[in-house]
Amino acid sequence: MSILIDASTTFIVQGITGREAVNLTRECLDYGTGAKIVGGVTPGRLGRDVHGVPVFDTVAQAVEHHGAPIDGSVVTVPPAFTKDAVFEAIENGIKLVVIVTERIPRRDVAQMVELATLRGARIIGPNCLGIIVPDVIKMGGIGGPAKNAAQAYTPGPIGVISRSGGMTTEMSSTLSAAGLGQSTAVSIGGDAIIGSTYAELMPLFEADEQTRGIVIYTEPGGRMEAELSRWVTENSSRLPIVAFMAGRFMDEMPGMSFGHAGTIVEGKEDTAGEKIERLAQAGIRVAERIEDIPTMISEQIESRAGA
Amino acid sequence: MRFFEFEAREVVRRAGIPVTDYGFTTDPAEAKAIAERIGGPTVIKSQVLTGGRMKAGGVKFADTPGEAEAHAAEILELEINGHMPRGVLVDPRAEVEQEYYAGVVWDGTRKQPVMIFSPVGGIDIEQVAEEQPDKVGRRHFSNILPLSDFQAKEVIASTGVTGSDLNRLVPIVLRLARLFVENDMVLAEINPLGRLADGSFVALDAHMDIENEARGRHKKLLADLGVGEEETRQAREATPFELAGEEVDAQDHRGVAGNVTEFDGDLGLVIGAGGGSLTLFDAVRAHGGRPANYCEIGGNPSVAKACGLAKLVLSKPGVDKIAVMMSIVSNTRVDIVARGVIKACLELGLDPAEKIAIFRIPGAWEEEGFKILERYGVDYADRSVSLNEAARRAVEKIQGAPAR
Amino acid sequence: MRADGTFIAVEVEDAAAGDTELARRLAEACPVDIFLASDSGVALVDGNLDECVLCRLCLDAAGARGAGSPVKIIKLYDDGALLD
Ligand code: SF4
Numbered sequence: 198m199s200i201l202i203d204a205s206t207t208f209i210v211q212g213i214t215g216r217e218a219v220n221l222t223r224e225c226l227d228y229g230t231g232a233k234i235v236g237g238v239t240p241g242r243l244g245r246d247v248h249g250v251p252v253f254d255t256v257a258q259a260v261e262h263h264g265a266p267i268d269g270s271v272v273t274v275p276p277a278f279t280k281d282a283v284f285e286a287i288e289n290g291i292k293l294v295v296i297v298t299e300r301i302p303r304r305d306v307a308q309m310v311e312l313a314t315l316r317g318a319r320i321i322g323p324n325c326l327g328i329i330v331p332d333v334i335k336m337g338g339i340g341g342p343a344k345n346a347a348q349a350y351t352p353g354p355i356g357v358i359s360r361s362g363g364m365t366t367e368m369s370s371t372l373s374a375a376g377l378g379q380s381t382a383v384s385i386g387g388d389a390i391i392g393s394t395y396a397e398l399m400p401l402f403e404a405d406e407q408t409r410g411i412v413i414y415t416e417p418g419g420r421m422e423a424e425l426s427r428w429v430t431e432n433s434s435r436l437p438i439v440a441f442m443a444g445r446f447m448d449e450m451p452g453m454s455f456g457h458a459g460t461i462v463e464g465k466e467d468t469a470g471e472k473i474e475r476l477a478q479a480g481i482r483v484a485e486r487i488e489d490i491p492t493m494i495s496e497q498i499e500s501r502a503g504a
Numbered sequence: 505m506r507f508f509e510f511e512a513r514e515v516v517r518r519a520g521i522p523v524t525d526y527g528f529t530t531d532p533a534e535a536k537a538i539a540e541r542i543g544g545p546t547v548i549k550s551q552v553l554t555g556g557r558m559k560a561g562g563v564k565f566a567d568t569p570g571e572a573e574a575h576a577a578e579i580l581e582l583e584i585n586g587h588m589p590r591g592v593l594v595d596p597r598a599e600v601e602q603e604y605y606a607g608v609v610w611d612g613t614r615k616q617p618v619m620i621f622s623p624v625g626g627i628d629i630e631q632v633a634e635e636q637p638d639k640v641g642r643r644h645f646s647n648i649l650p651l652s653d654f655q656a657k658e659v660i661a662s663t664g665v666t667g668s669d670l671n672r673l674v675p676i677v678l679r680l681a682r683l684f685v686e687n688d689m690v691l692a693e694i695n696p697l698g699r700l701a702d703g704s705f706v707a708l709d710a711h712m713d714i715e716n717e718a719r720g721r722h723k724k725l726l727a728d729l730g731v732g733e734e735e736t737r738q739a740r741e742a743t744p745f746e747l748a749g750e751e752v753d754a755q756d757h758r759g760v761a762g763n764v765t766e767f768d769g770d771l772g773l774v775i776g777a778g779g780g781s782l783t784l785f786d787a788v789r790a791h792g793g794r795p796a797n798y799c800e801i802g803g804n805p806s807v808a809k810a811c812g813l814a815k816l817v818l819s820k821p822g823v824d825k826i827a828v829m830m831s832i833v834s835n836t837r838v839d840i841v842a843r844g845v846i847k848a849c850l851e852l853g854l855d856p857a858e859k860i861a862i863f864r865i866p867g868a869w870e871e872e873g874f875k876i877l878e879r880y881g882v883d884y885a886d887r888s889v890s891l892n893e894a895a896r897r898a899v900e901k902i903q904g905a906p907a908r
Numbered sequence: 909m910r911a912d913g914t915f916i917a918v919e920v921e922d923a924a925a926g927d928t929e930l931a932r933r934l935a936e937a938c939p940v941d942i943f944l945a946s947d948s949g950v951a952l953v954d955g956n957l958d959e960c961v962l963c964r965l966c967l968d969a970a971g972a973r974g975a976g977s978p979v980k981i982i983k984l985y986d987d988g989a990l991l992d
Contacts, residue, residue, distance in 0.1 A: 217835075276717070302688050302718035303610055308647045310615045315648075341834020345868055349832060349887075361779020363802075366867075367831035370887055387778055389690075390615050416782060419612050443782035446789055453738065455765070455785075455798060456778040485790075487783070488890040806940075807958050843915050843958055850914065872962070876915065879985040 199330040199381045200356070200401040200408075201293060201321075204230045208269035208293075208336055209259050211282045213237025213247050217338070218273040221297075223248050225271075227343035229333040235263045238282075256289040269293035271327065271337050279323070280305040287318045295337050296322035296392070306390045313392065320392025324457065326362030326384040331369075339384055340366050353378015355494060356402040356436070358395050359414035360387045360421075360457065361443075368414055368441065368487060375491030380408040387416070387457025394421045396428035403434060410494045411438040415472065417447045418460040422472040426479035437497035438481045439490055445469040505714050505737045508551045510593050511729045512710035516694060519683040521676050522706045524598055530591040535576030538594040539569035545597040548575040553737060554585040562589070565597065586740075598706060603696035605629050606677050608684040616644040619681050621659045621673075625696040639663055651682055672705055687725065688718030745820060749799065752812035759805030759836065761813040761844075769794025771861070771902045772817035772826035774810075774845060777802030780831035780891070787892045788827070793899035796823045804836045810844025811851070818852055818859060825861040827898035832887055838865050838873030846880050857881035861901040864894035909950070913957030917982040918942060924978035925949045930970060934979065937969040962991055 212218050214237070225232035226248055236259035237252045239245075245252040253259045260267055270286040272279060272294060279298045286294050287309075294313065301323050313320045321328060327337015331350040339362065340346025349370035355377050359365040362384040369382050383398060385391055395413055402408045415422055422440070429438065444460055447453065448468045454461040461467075473483045482497065484490045507515065510528040517523045527538035528551070539546045550562030557563055562584050566572040576592045603625035611618045621641045624632045633640045641662035645655050656677035660670055676697065684692040691713040698708045714722065716736075726733075736742065742750075745766045753762025760777070771793050775784045781800050788795050797817055801810065817826055828845050830836070842863065849856040863877055866887035877884040885894055910919040924930055931945035940959040943966065944951040960981060970979040974992035981991035 220835075277720075300717045302715050302721075303690065304647060304685060304688055304715075304718070307610075307615050307617070311646060311648050338835065341868055345832075345834050359779070361777075361782075361831075363777050363831040363833070364779035364783065366834060367780065367783075367891070370832055371890070374888070390610065390612050394613070414779060416779065421612070424613050441783075443779055443786060445786050447782075453740075453765070455763075456782045456800070460782070486787075486890065486892040488892060837961070840961070847914055847958065875983075876985045 198405050198407045199333065200398070200405050201319075201328050201381065201383070202269065202330060202334055202336050204333050205233070206268045206334060206336070207233045207235045207263065208271060209236045209238060209256065209267055209291075210234060210250070211238045211256070211270055211272045211286065212274035213250065213252055214239040214242055214245065215273055217297075219247055221271065221273065221338045222250060224338065224342050224346070225335055226250075228335045228340075228346055229330070232334050232336065235259065235267055256285045256291070260289050266290050269295065269336060271295045271297060273297045276301045280309055283309040283320070284312060287312055287316050292318045294318060294320045294392070295325065295327045296320060296386075297325065297327070297337060298322075299324040301388070303388075303390050306388065306392075310390070310392055321383060322386040322392060324388045325386035325391075326365065328384070329382050331379050331382075337384070338362075339382065349373060350382065351378035353380065354407060354409035354498070355379050356405070356408045356411045357382035357413075358398055358411065359384055360416050361414055364414045364443070368412055368490065371487050372412065372491055377491050377495065380405060387460065389419060395425040396421070399425070399428055399432075399434065399436075402436060403432075408436065410498045411436050412490055412494055413438060413440045415440055415442050416444045416456065416460045417469045417472065418454075418457075418467050420466065423466065423475055426475045426481065429479045429481065435501070437494065437501055439484055439494045439497065440476050440481050441484045441487060441490060442469050442473055505716055505719065505731075505735070506553050507712040507714065507729070508553065508590050509549065509709060509711075510551055510591070511731070512712035513707065514729060515683060515687065515712055515725070516680075516707045516710045519679045521679050521694070522704065524596050524706055524708065526593055526595040528591055528593050529576070530580065532573045532577040532580065535592060535594050536569045536573035539566060539572035542594070542596045546572050547595045547597050548572055548579055549593045549595060550579045550582060550584060550589040551591045551593055552584050552587045552589045554587050557584050560584045595708075598698055598708065599701050600696070600698035600708070601701055602699045603708075604673070604699065604705070605632070605693075605695045606673075606680050606697050607691070607693035607695065608681050608689070609691055611644060614644055616647060617681070617684060618642050618644045619656065619659045619677060621663060621677055623663050623665050629695065645681065647685070651678060651685070653678055656681065668703060669699065672703065676705055687722060688715045689713060690715050745797070745816070748816050749813065752809060752816055755809060755812060756806055759801070759803035759809065761799075761801045761805040761809040763798075763800040764813075764816070765798040767795050767797055768822070769796045770822050770824050771898060772796045772820060772823040773799060774801065774814050774817055774826050774828045776800040776830050776836070783831065783891050784829050784895055787895035788899060790892075791896045791899040793895065793902065796820055801830065801841065802836055804840065805844075807840055807844045807847065810841050811847045814845040814848035815852060818848060818854065825859055825898070825902055827861045827895070828863045828865065829891065829894050829898070830865040831891060833865055833867035835868070837869040838867055839869040839876060841865055842873040842876045846876065846882065857883075861898040862894055864889055864891070909952065911952040911954050911957060912984065913954070915983070915985050916957050916960040917984055918952055918957060918960070919980040919982060920950050920952070921978040924970070930978070933969040934966050937965040939963060939965065942966070964991060967991070
């Protein structure tokens, strides 16, 4: 199985006529069993189509045209319009919103997340590449064109969660090369406030029978790793976790941000060193090099199976 | 972006929170005039974006306008932690009976802003939280529902404050929360918030930090405060090399090839994107390499942009070779980056085979990219070579290079 | 007419170079502005040649691919292989 999406998931693309969105739509249609993209939305473009996907002015029109609730939306509109687009999706009954857009102010993100919580919807991102279930479906630009995605991602027992879109593919490719496929890989975004954190996705992986281990990519900045450590400790998770921490060099440069908006060392708690310690205390092993991840996670899966 | 104290106080004042009758100046004579206007003892405070100004002698007390002028002259020349002051603030020395703390920050775990209040002010709130945790009140508040007095009342009352103090503090804390939200702040802090002899409250110092991504929607506020659009107020000022990197990135709108940070090593890095850059930078250092720079490529930049970035790095004094490395790309194209970096070498009259220590970018259009690299004899690697291994090879080549 | 960059060369058959309608279609199709349309036909923008993304939109606009096309995209780094 998988988490969040499967072959039957229907979704729309908001901002579908943008250059990147056109590519993303093609990629998702081509990948795996073919994504069920039931519509696109760009205000003022009603009646057009993008790779055969009908374009509407509003989400409501897309839902009406589909004739049934739509599961998800990929939002790729400019930052100033993202909040409105996400509100529109949620208020039209969409339960899974993947936000690709970067550089959205925190206040907007917090408002979107709060509305989602009120309505029982989930947000992935912003500033993320989306979700992929290897050989089945992808929702977002994750892995790139179908051919490239197929090269990096293979089905298997590992759940991947990553604050970096590019590193989601790099790590999955390394796992695949070692014969370890992925159940679902989620690019959660690199901003200071995001819709779904590691700890918030863990219960889903926990409930997914296919998943037997978790690999995460993490960075300095924020408290997300502390939250994960706490979750793992409090819930005696059945899933071993291996973390890869990038940006160790940033510990020597407080106040400077590199890579993602969320990576800034503000206090002693969000340094790489502090996070590594915290993760280790919760029994999460931290890999020094990406190529060490496959062996580390297999060993842990085996030792748990043997116990 | 952080605000100077004189700017933060202005933000506080505009929000309807009482402030002292201070003045800001860059001129000692004017400092004297402000002190005369205030007509009593004053405090002269250096306006720098760094901590520890008290210790460094950046805050001085004056009894007369003449003294205020002398202190201002001195402080204006005083460098603190490598920062020259933007000016001085001349503040009346208020008769404060008690110092309080009020602040608002984001909680990334709860994804809501949180009001923080303490009747113990004037010192770091973290210290208070550690030593007297019952004296620190916290309360999250919604971003969708309107702010309401009771929220401020609850957080203040939770610290044991009652009576007329409570009623006078409620509007201040609420206004602070409102200004935090309305101005897209990531930190809004009044510390100390002083209670005067007559029972009224006044903001004696303020720290504000506005979110960079939201600057565009606060143009008027920033213009009113005199903050230039080019002012980034990073932990340190951008170097000419970094500014040149920004220019490269601004030459067209396709993708990113910039975000340059300068270091003093000999291995030039042409790397990307976000997470990949962090991973690679760590890897180079782990192998004993000395990076000359940090940078980011992503979002499928033009050949011209990749070329511009590579040229900039190659021209940096002390750089002997560049390493061109990325995690597996899906949007950015291998062949386009290959063309860019090779072109950079050629245009500088350098041999790509010698100057490019390694090219490790697997992914979209790699067959085409590898053909180009082969043609110019550049050492390249595909996805079977890890980021870490690629970094190791690059460092090895640099350290094996003849000293010059 | 032919123009060479470092990696890419573009050739437009002389017979077709004066075709203003073809020029318009090429200028519209190419995402990196390699073709310019003028009253006298097609012009090539030297500075953009190396930006070619090998998308074939110009070939489609010209209505033919490979050796038979009036427009040829030549990969100089691949022993002059034609994009087809
Ligand atoms: S192949 Fe594409 S990019 Fe290249 S010249 Fe033709 S239209 Fe332009």
